Amino acid sequence: MTTDTPARLLTLLSLLQTPREWPGGELADRLGVSRRTVRRDIDRLRELGYPVQASMGADGGYRLVAGKAMPPLVLDDEEAVAIAVGLRAGAGHAVEGVEEASVRALAKLEQVLPSRLRHRVSTLQAATTPLTSGDGASIAPETLTVMAASVAGQERLRFAYRAGDGAGSRRLVEPYRLVSTGRRWYLVAYDLDRGDWRTFRVDRVSEPFATGARFAPRELPTGSAAEYLRQSMWRRQESYEFVVTFAASAEVVGARLPGWLGVPEAVGASQCRLRGSTSDPVDWMGVRLAMVGCEFVVESPGELAAAVRELGGRLSRAGASASGGEAGDACGGPLG
Template sequence: MTTDTPARLLTLLSLLQTPREWPGGELADRLGVSRRTVRRDIDRLRELGYPVQASMGADGGYRLVAGKAMPPLVLDDEEAVAIAVGLRAGAGHALEGVDEASVRALAKLEQVLPARLRHRVATLQAATTPLTSGDGASIAPETLTVMASTVAGRERLRFAYRAGDGAETRRVTEPYRLVSTGRRWYLVAYDLDRDDWRTFRVDRVSEPFATGARFAPRELPTGSAAEYLRRSMQRRGDSYGIVVEFDAPAEAVAARVPQWMGVPEAPAGGSSCVLRATVSESVEWLAVRLATLGVEFRVREPAELVECVRELGARLGRAGGREDPAHVLRPTDAPAAPTASTAPTAASTASTAPTA
């Protein structure tokens, strides 16, 4: 019998957070107490804000239902390890949908994990290899969690940084936000040594260290970290502009494209829109990304992306058994020739913007 009331309540809460209805008798057996004690413990949980619903009947049951606010979760060892491993695996690549909120969740979870569970998480991840992986640069999950914790805690961050030309520097920053572009993570931060805002590719960061020094947050010039990153990319020499027309309203397209690429433009009441953006990704990756948006589109600029989309469409058509696949994803009105400012040749090697 569990005589420690707080421990018994945590055990009861852990059971109720399993999505099923628990008969009162079964809960009593699990906890080693009487049904009356179970009813009293249920009342205590309700007083703490947990929405426990009871059902009538010969052997009434209990289950936890959704409330207005999410109460603290109680996880057993196996559940905590499973969640941590999953978050770490996703955080290692800039997967779309695994954004800063997910990294913050990982930082919080790893902060409270007992040492024995942190060791299990690290051991399990080191011993496994995913069958597939993202095509972006790999990042140590510890790097992201340290950064996320300093962003949330408004704590100065020190790290080593390797620029695109290979130059190694040490940076002391006031971190503002982490931004994922779908393939890469970027840190938007105020660089104290350069007395200006900078963006840093996280896969080029090493030895991140939370200094413990707190700071009052500064006002970002653009108001949005995603917008600041987009403008930073425009200033970089290895980025290039794209113009893509979509056969869908601007609102629908905006919900599908990454925020850092900007907002599609559309005439008032129009059923189509145009996206003008500056990117630093390879044209191959961008062609695939556009094809997976689920919206009809036509690439106008640059010529390299037009040709890449055309080749991708032909390849997909052949894969589907079409004899004349040229119409698949066919761009129209391609520019006659590429310009120097819009001619990407490989994946981005950008570092910070402005140049640090």
């Protein structure tokens, strides 16, 4: 029998968070108390903001339903480990759609996990290897959680940084926001040594630690971390616009290309046109277009069209000695 009321309430809440209806008698047996005590405990949970719904009947039943606000969530060991592993995997590879909120959730969860569960999470992650598209670099989840905690706590952050040319440096910054582009994570921060705002690719960061020194947030010049990152990347990289027509539907092409390249528009019943901009090298962009798996024509720019022709020539020469028939188009007919 559970005589400690707070412990009993937590046990009851954990049971109710299972998506099913619990008969009052079964809850009483699980908790080792009377049905009257169960009813009193249900009332206490309602006073704390948990929307517990009761059903009529010989034995009656209780279930937790969706409310206007989310009260504290109680997880058992297995659930906590599963959520932490999932958040680590998603955040560590900058999956499109997994934004800063996911990293904040991971930081909060790992902060309260007992050491025995943190060890289980690390062991599980070390034993698994995700299959990724290769569009983004993987990141140690600990790096993201340290940064997210520093952003939330307004603590100065130190870390080692490797620039694009390989040069290493030590940085002391006031972290402002983490921003995901879908392929990579970036930290927008005020660099104290350089006296200016900077963006840092998180996959080039190592040994991050919060110094404990608090700071008052500065006003970002653009007002938005995402906009500051966009302008910073535009200044650093030379982008170009492109137009490509595919012999496939917009739905097929859109599913096979990353969303940041643009949204294909239908052109007739079985063709679509993609307009966008990128800073990817033209040879790599040609490979990306070829991997869609159907015929296409590069309308512009000329440099990309030339890169595609050169790629096609190399592939033709490489397959010249191969035997076999001509392969059919995987997702559409020839372009008219």
